Amino acid sequence: MSAQVIAIDAMGGDFGPRSIVQASLACLSATPSLHLTLVGQPSLLEELLSGQSAADRARLTIMPASEVVTMDEKPAQALRGKPDSSMRVALELLRDGKAQACVSAGNTGALMALSRFVLKTLPGIDRPAMVAAIPTQKGYCQLLDLGANVDCSAEHLLQFAVMGSVAAQTLGIARPRVALLNIGTEDIKGNQQVKLAATLLQAARGIHYVGFVEGDGLYRGEADVVVCDGFVGNILLKSSEGLAAMIAARIEALFRKNLASRAVGALALPLMKRLQADLAPARHNGASFLGLQGIVVKSHGSAGVQGFQSAISRALIEIQENLPERLHGRLGDLLS
Amino acid sequence: MSAQVIAIDAMGGDFGPRSIVQASLACLSATPSLHLTLVGQPSLLEELLSGQSAADRARLTIMPASEVVTMDEKPAQALRGKPDSSMRVALELLRDGKAQACVSAGNTGALMALSRFVLKTLPGIDRPAMVAAIPTQKGYCQLLDLGANVDCSAEHLLQFAVMGSVAAQTLGIARPRVALLNIGTEDIKGNQQVKLAATLLQAARGIHYVGFVEGDGLYRGEADVVVCDGFVGNILLKSSEGLAAMIAARIEALFRKNLASRAVGALALPLMKRLQADLAPARHNGASFLGLQGIVVKSHGSAGVQGFQSAISRALIEIQENLPERLHGRLGDLLS
Known part of the structure; x- marks a missing residue:
């Protein structure tokens, strides 16, 4: 397998560069074909890397960026006012072919706005969508959009369906069952957009609409x-x-009340922690932006080391599966 | 306290009249001031009541209705095609002053359509809303609308806020904190309706908008x-x-795997069952229709005896608290 290069916005997120650097080093040691470019303030990043051996740093490059997009900054401000932000420079590396994916734990709205501006969307796609895997009784389902688009037309929902279907295929599901989220299962239920999207999906070729x-x-x-x-x-x-957090807290309280059951509480609590992590997928596994001319994975702002590692792993899979190219091909077939 | 009369749609719901009759008898024996009118097919209802003593039946009347609205019937069909349905006759008793509230476990859409047609909405209210209590880390919150109105303007959301606030007061919260559900807490977040509703709520007198x-x-x-x-x-x-059902299933599986922990599973499972019941409030406690000229409580179609009893109890509280009159007064003050 050839080498993969991922550009890392090293300055974003609530925990700052320290956990991002740690996660990056862990990923490099786990994946010998991986190269990472950390984008951010060089002196700070050098300091965080100072204890590392030359071998650990062999596939790691630092790319300077003088500005940082803050977590509460408005997207327009990040777009117009900070031409040298770590987020933007990382996306430009991707645009210029110097990286094959970009991972950031920064401000979601700003990352979406900058991604659209720097990378552009795929032909046939009006708006990129955010997708993540959420756990179900039978495994996982890919849920989209997760907040990038507040108002959506039926055509947008159709585009999301096509993109979600291809994304599920890259994750190993040969013929993904695609559904529209609604407040009933009868034809008459739902708002106008959803009803119209159902008609479009019934007519769409090559999509397994259920x-x-x-x-x-x-x-x-x-x-x-x-x-949705x-x-x-x-x-x-x-x-x-x-809700998962509330249930976990109630179960914890129950086991704490009863001394005899504490030992068994130890059985239930790891399960709840795993569930909670699963239920905060953007926090845990990373959420992908679909529909861009390039791979962008958003790690949750408070993801911590493990969460950021998962986001890098998701980016790696999307590189290996050529996700944007596959999306481009399928969109051409389906939306023509 | 004076007597309360509640009209019961005895034919609605997935479980049919048997559990509704049982729930009715249980409520009568618990509340000496309560009178119930069971609306439905007399021969069937008489048969279900046949084993009861005269004392148990003293405050129970049967009102004949020859038709039944089915669970999958379209609202328009129920409205136009079935003038003598148990649901409609029960609502007419309320309209004619022969009952102070109506409780039904039947088809939600039909109940809403018939309620609006038979009872009419309060002045200032375009559309009734459905509200129920859902559990939180600190107690309960009243969530509305639960599905009666798929598309809502900012003005509708304002009306829901006012009605939800008054409903929370009747449940004992002196100064309810009212919030709009959104995808962020900053002013710039959300769709147009939600942003505009925030402006309206900030300006509304006598409402504690947070x-x-x-x-x-x-x-x-x-x-x-x-x-929302x-x-x-x-x-x-x-x-x-x-999600609550999924978590319950996983916890059950965990305890089943480990023989030694089954005894402690017995501790966790009742908690999960309670939580699940809490999380299906329309199933468990009943959901109120707010904004009508009369009290209508919807019990879930598959509520069972206890669920239907809870719905009757909610109707009783709303009668005692004069909910429609209080709503009428507050709407006059707030929406003027």
């Missing part, structure tokens, strides 16, 4: 790809995170 | 009333039900 799925059906594993607008997807994802 | 809340904030208990359109509310509610 109809509407409700919120509970999603967790029962009734589909491999679930499509970014407002609904974000609410679903974050409320799931919140 | 800003945006995200999906995870809802479960952290950041608000007592959470407002019916599409989003329904997706949130059903996905929460589905």
